Amino acid sequence: MAAKRGPxxxxxxxxxxxxxxxxxALPGAHPVIKLSSNETPFGPSLRAVEAYxxxxxxxxxxxxxSARPLREALAxxxxxxxxxxxxxxxxxxxxxxxxxxxxxxxxxxxxSEHGFLVYKIAILARGATPVAAPxxxxxTSVDAILARVTDATRLVFIANPNNPTGTYLTFDExxxxxxxxxxxxxxxxxxxxxxxxxxNDYEAGIELVATTHNTVMTRTFSKIYGLASLRLxxxxxxxxxxxxxxxxxxxxxxxxxxxxxxxxxxxxxTHVQLQAxxxxxxxxxxxxxxxxxxxxxxxxxxxxxxLHFPQGHGHSAREADEFLHERRIILRRVEEYGFPHALRxxxxxxxxxxxxxxxxxxxxxxxxxxxx
Ligand SMILES: Cc1ncc(COP(=O)(O)O)c(C=O)c1O
Numbered sequence: 001m002a003a004k005r006g007p008x009x010x011x012x013x014x015x016x017x018x019x020x021x022x023x024x025a026l027p028g029a030h031p032v033i034k035l036s037s038n039e040t041p042f043g044p045s046l047r048a049v050e051a052y053x054x055x056x057x058x059x060x061x062x063x064x065x066s067a068r069p070l071r072e073a074l075a076x077x078x079x080x081x082x083x084x085x086x087x088x089x090x091x092x093x094x095x096x097x098x099x100x101x102x103x104x105x106x107x108x109x110x111x112s113e114h115g116f117l118v119y120k121i122a123i124l125a126r127g128a129t130p131v132a133a134p135x136x137x138x139x140t141s142v143d144a145i146l147a148r149v150t151d152a153t154r155l156v157f158i159a160n161p162n163n164p165t166g167t168y169l170t171f172d173e174x175x176x177x178x179x180x181x182x183x184x185x186x187x188x189x190x191x192x193x194x195x196x197x198x199x200n201d202y203e204a205g206i207e208l209v210a211t212t213h214n215t216v217m218t219r220t221f222s223k224i225y226g227l228a229s230l231r232l233x234x235x236x237x238x239x240x241x242x243x244x245x246x247x248x249x250x251x252x253x254x255x256x257x258x259x260x261x262x263x264x265x266x267x268x269x270t271h272v273q274l275q276a277x278x279x280x281x282x283x284x285x286x287x288x289x290x291x292x293x294x295x296x297x298x299x300x301x302x303x304x305x306x307l308h309f310p311q312g313h314g315h316s317a318r319e320a321d322e323f324l325h326e327r328r329i330i331l332r333r334v335e336e337y338g339f340p341h342a343l344r345x346x347x348x349x350x351x352x353x354x355x356x357x358x359x360x361x362x363x364x365x366x367x368x369x370x371x372x
Contacts, residue, residue: 044226051264055257063256091233103128166300171203193302
């Protein structure tokens with residue numbers, strides 16, 4: 001009898017390299033310093049935790065299907081039109097829904113060479129063709145993207161700032177990109193780290209979404225709002241794009257506890273501000289200290305730093321990673337982003353940051369030389 005063949009996924013699905021999250025635990029019971037996923041080390045606002053616990057009383061009820069109370073709260077905080085906001089189970093869901101709505105076999109979508117890995121997966125999952133545009137100085141290159149536009153291009157994904165580099169595009173550059181793209185190409189500005197950026201020449205995307213009919217901005221509650229485990233993100237869209245996403249998303253894609261916690265988190269902007277200030281100060285201090293140890297550091301506008309290690313034996317990124325694990329410190333390996341000689345470190349608490357600096361000073365043979 002012929003061997004049974006079960007259902008096969010669509011052509012190409014099994015060729016997709018699965019997304020591998022950063023290491024989150026080490027063997028043994030001792031606590032770890034986990035700086036591998038760009039989460040906030042301070043946790044969410046206590047108001048969000050209270051709201052989450054309060055939502056426990058209504059777990060038997062479906063949530064508001066369009067997350068209306070949360071969309072209205074977002075609209076108020078950011079000065080937006082609530083009808084143009086679509087919420088999702090993390091911004092990952094929204095990135096995938098955008099690909100689902102706008103891409104199919106034969107279409108092309110462009111992202112930058114070291115861009116967030118989810119883009120390529122979302123594009124391939126639709127049977128479309130991913131096109132990587134080379135970067136300049138580890139920064140998205142508008143010219144390289146525009147040079148790769150063809151008649152088949154339907155969508156461009158940009159993380160601004162980008163993960164894992166931390167580099168960003170100025171508003172002028174984003175506008176130049178939009179102006180150079182054909183009218184029927186959707187530009188997706190993924191601003192997962194927008195709250196951490198302290199640059200006058202940066203704009204997360206709200207203005208372009210408001211003034212064009214073909215640009216979307218995605219945001220997340222996973223980073224500065226500290227709600228990564230709840231899975232909550234949102235997109236600000238032209239009305240037609242919101243209409244498309246609302247047709248294909250799950251009817252209750254955001255849970256009641258996530259809506260409640262998100263609304264409460266938005267009310268606590270002091271919590272957001274304090275973290276942004278902490279991150280800005282430590283990002284600068286850490287970058288300087290790492291450079292003094294002989295590491296390369298990509299200038300970052302986000303809550304993490306990409307650290308470049310010497311390539312020879314003895315001080316390589318892989319050896320540094322092992323050395324740090326022995327000290328119960330977890331950074332992010334970034335080989336699959338095209339950086340075999342780098343590690344990405346999320347800015348942590350003062351104690352976390354000092355622990356990493358001390359450990360890397362020992363690793364680089366500069367004991368006692370960690371100045372921050
Ligand atoms: C650039 C970028 N976009 C989106 C996300 C996904 O965030 P979420 O937790 O909202 O799905 C991440 C998470 O690491 C990210 O780095």
